[in-house]
Every structure is written in structure tokens, then in C-alpha cells.
Amino acid sequence: MEAISDQHLLPRQDFAAAWDAIKIDQMVRTRLVAQALLSFQLRQRYAFEVMPVHGLIVLSGPPGTGKTTLARGLANEVAQALAPKKVQFLQVDPHALGSSSHGKSQKEVTKLFQQTIPEFAAAHPVIVLLDEVEALAADRQRMSLEANPIDAHRATDAALAGIDLLSRTHRNTLLIATTNFPKAVDRALLSRADWIEDMGLPDATARQAIIADALEQLAKEWPRVADLKSQIAAFVRASDGMDGRRLRKAIVSAAASTIETAKDLNKLHAEHVLATLKLAAANARIEEKAA
Ligand SMILES: Nc1ncnc2c1ncn2[C@@H]1O[C@H](COP(=O)(O)OP(=O)(O)OP(=O)(O)O)[C@@H](O)[C@H]1O
Ligand SMILES: [Mg+2]
Structure with a gap:
């Protein structure tokens, strides 16, 4: 599927190198890995209604602060912790999900969450990187001036519905979203995050x-x-x-x-x-x- 821009079974050496390349407070690293493992653990044991953990981590921060690289490294750290199980890593390029006109991207977003990711999840635990998530779940409140506000609205609706469905029915998935423009992300997506890490400029x-x-x-x-x-x-x-x-x-x-x-x-x-x-x-x- 063209919306998946990268896929690998983890752990892998180049993903481990990505984790080491980003220089960031050790407390942040520990928090991210622990949050991801906790989420997998809780979601395996409880139904969503009892433990409303979405399995969504958001990395937010200015351009060039290492969000995409760290997200890939984080996926690898989780895979190492879950060994000998292999973890399926999928990177989604929201810009490849079709234009918002004529409901095309709405259909593709729905397919991504209801078909593509669940198919992978049948074989392995899955970690999905939703890179530049503002393109996938654009803020509906800012859309009134857009060319196709209704279609764009529906695409965001589809993304939120897809995340909800995945959270409930595929408890062995973890979503890591990045954004350098949090104001453009729909608030309903941010409110689903189990943890939002604000990565500032390096100290x-x-x-x-x-x-x-x-x-x-x-x-x-x-x-x-x-x-x-x-x-x-x-x-x-x-x-x-x-x-x-x-x-x-x-x-x-x-x-x-x-x-x-x-x-x-x-x-x-x-x-x-x-x-x-x-x-x-x-x-x-x-x-x-x-x-
Ligand atoms: N804290 C950091 N420590 C070391 N290298 C860094 C750090 N932040 C960024 N870099 C360097 O910048 C490169 C780009 O990082 P990356 O693409 O992950 O940033 P990003 O936050 O996703 O940016 P954007 O918002 O533009 O997508 C990294 O490969 C790395 O070489
Ligand atoms: Mg990036």
C-alpha cells in the first residue's frame, strides 16, 4: 500500500543507531520506552472500556529536533524488550494518502486503519509511525478556509475513528505520531495520546x-x-x-x-x-x- 512508506521487522541495527544518534535527556528516553511497554502490557490484559489506553505516543517539537529519528529508535527499543518476538514496524506517510477531494483520502485512511494495519497485526505486534500527523488528522476547526473543507473534515473523522477502532480491537498495536506543528493537529487526536513528549531545542x-x-x-x-x-x-x-x-x-x-x-x-x-x-x-x- 502506498501510504506505508517504510516497513521492517524489528529489532534492526540501523534502527538501534537512530536511537543512539539523538542526544536527549536520559529521563526522556526512559519515559518513552516505559510508556510504550506499559501501554502494550496494559492493553494485552484489559479491555478498552476498563483501561482506556489508546496506545498512542506523540512527539511534538520544532523542525529538526530528532522526532522522526527518535520515534524509529523507540520502536526498536520496544522490539528489543519484547524479544524473542519480532515487531512489525510500519511508517505511514500521510501525504501519500491521496488528496482530500472526492472523499479519496477518507477512503484510504479508513482502509489503512481497518484493513492494512490489522492484517499486519495478525502476525506480529505492530508499531506504526504516523509521521507529520498534522497531515493525517488536520485540525477541523481551522478548515473553514480550505478548498475542500468537508472532504478534509471527513478525512480527520476517518483517522480518529480508525485510531479508536484499532485501540479497541487490536490491542497489540502501538502508534507513535510526530508533529512540528501541534496547533494544526486536531485536538481530538492529541486528547487520545497516552503521553505527549514536547521535544524542545537541544539544551x-x-x-x-x-x-x-x-x-x-x-x-x-x-x-x-x-x-x-x-x-x-x-x-x-x-x-x-x-x-x-x-x-x-x-x-x-x-x-x-x-x-x-x-x-x-x-x-x-x-x-x-x-x-x-x-x-x-x-x-x-x-x-x-x-x-
Ligand atoms: N537532539 C539531537 N541529537 C542529535 N542529532 C539530532 C538531534 N536532533 C536532530 N538531530 C539530527 O537531525 C537529523 C534530523 O532529525 P529528524 O528528521 O528526526 O527531525 P524531526 O524532528 O523529525 O524534524 P521535522 O520536524 O523537520 O520532521 C537527525 O538525523 C540528526 O542527525
Ligand atoms: Mg520528522
Whole structure:
């Protein structure tokens, strides 16, 4: 089905790497894994009417804060905990669910929740990543100005009905939704979440870990890059306000400060990194203000 953009049996090594790549407070990691395992456990034992756990976790936060990557890593952590059982991972691309006109996306959303996911759930526990869920369950209150408000309305209705049905009848499924635009997500979806994790921009500790990781990766090919780690405190200060994606890109872009450094990253100096970080952080602040 075209709405499923990625599917794998977990655990897998590349998904484990995704979990390690995102630098975030250990308490958040523990909370997410524990919440997911608790949800599986409770939902196996109780009927929905007794224990209204939907099996829905939402990761919300600005673009580039690692939500999609962490969600995939979380699925793998859960799979490891459920071993030797294998877990079926499905990633849904809501943008592929057809246009909202003529009820097309409504039909496809219904099929996804009532047919596609249940078929997988017959064989394995299933973890579904609903990436950019604002496209799947758009806020009905904001729709009055849209081209096809009634069709879009129906698509959101279908998503909510589908999640409800899945919650009741397929107790071995877990949904992980991400959004960088929570205001555009229908409130009825957010209210079904068992846990909403608000992932803000990385703090100084997280930025330090991201920068160290980025430098270590480059040092594998250009050993002198490792010397830059002595300047890490200054890099952390200069990168305040940047998301993790930008920060990783800025460290790499520092090597594009001159032709020489681009050709040989061993020639990269702390000044190149600092200047690039300052530029990128200033751009991030300007965009933040404009948004
Ligand atoms: N906290 C972080 N620690 C380390 N790397 C990070 C962090 N946040 C983001 N990154 C880097 O940014 C990349 C992009 O992250 P990802 O696509 O998961 O973000 P996202 O929150 O889903 O963004 P969007 O809202 O734009 O979809 C990651 O692969 C990772 O390299
Ligand atoms: Mg994402």
C-alpha cells in the first residue's frame, strides 16, 4: 500500500543507531520506552472500556529536533524488550494518502486503519509511525478556509475513528505520531495520546553531545579534527537556539569556510567552526522571529 512508506521487522541495527544518534535527556528516553511497554502490557490484559489506553505516543517539537529519528529508535527499543518476538514496524506517510477531494483520502485512511494495519497485526505486534500527523488528522476547526473543507473534515473523522477502532480491537498495536506543528493537529487526536513528549531545542548538554559526536565522526577520516574537541565549550555557547539538524550541518559546513579546508578537513580550525556556528545561529534566530 502506498501510504506505508517504510516497513521492517524489528529489532534492526540501523534502527538501534537512530536511537543512539539523538542526544536527549536520559529521563526522556526512559519515559518513552516505559510508556510504550506499559501501554502494550496494559492493553494485552484489559479491555478498552476498563483501561482506556489508546496506545498512542506523540512527539511534538520544532523542525529538526530528532522526532522522526527518535520515534524509529523507540520502536526498536520496544522490539528489543519484547524479544524473542519480532515487531512489525510500519511508517505511514500521510501525504501519500491521496488528496482530500472526492472523499479519496477518507477512503484510504479508513482502509489503512481497518484493513492494512490489522492484517499486519495478525502476525506480529505492530508499531506504526504516523509521521507529520498534522497531515493525517488536520485540525477541523481551522478548515473553514480550505478548498475542500468537508472532504478534509471527513478525512480527520476517518483517522480518529480508525485510531479508536484499532485501540479497541487490536490491542497489540502501538502508534507513535510526530508533529512540528501541534496547533494544526486536531485536538481530538492529541486528547487520545497516552503521553505527549514536547521535544524542545537541544539544551547545552545535548548540544555538547551533538557537537562531540559530529567531530568524532569527521575525525575518523581526518584525525586532526579531534583536536577541535578542546574548544567544545565555545562551540556550545555559539550554538544556542539551534536545532540538532542545523547544528550537525553547521559543524560540517565549517569545512566549507575555505577551499583548503574543504579539500583537507585536517586544516579545519576552531575559528572556522565558531564563525560558521555564529552565522547559522543568527539565521536560526531570524527565522524564529519571522515564524
Ligand atoms: N537532539 C539531537 N541529537 C542529535 N542529532 C539530532 C538531534 N536532533 C536532530 N538531530 C539530527 O537531525 C537529523 C534530523 O532529525 P529528524 O528528521 O528526526 O527531525 P524531526 O524532528 O523529525 O524534524 P521535522 O520536524 O523537520 O520532521 C537527525 O538525523 C540528526 O542527525
Ligand atoms: Mg520528522
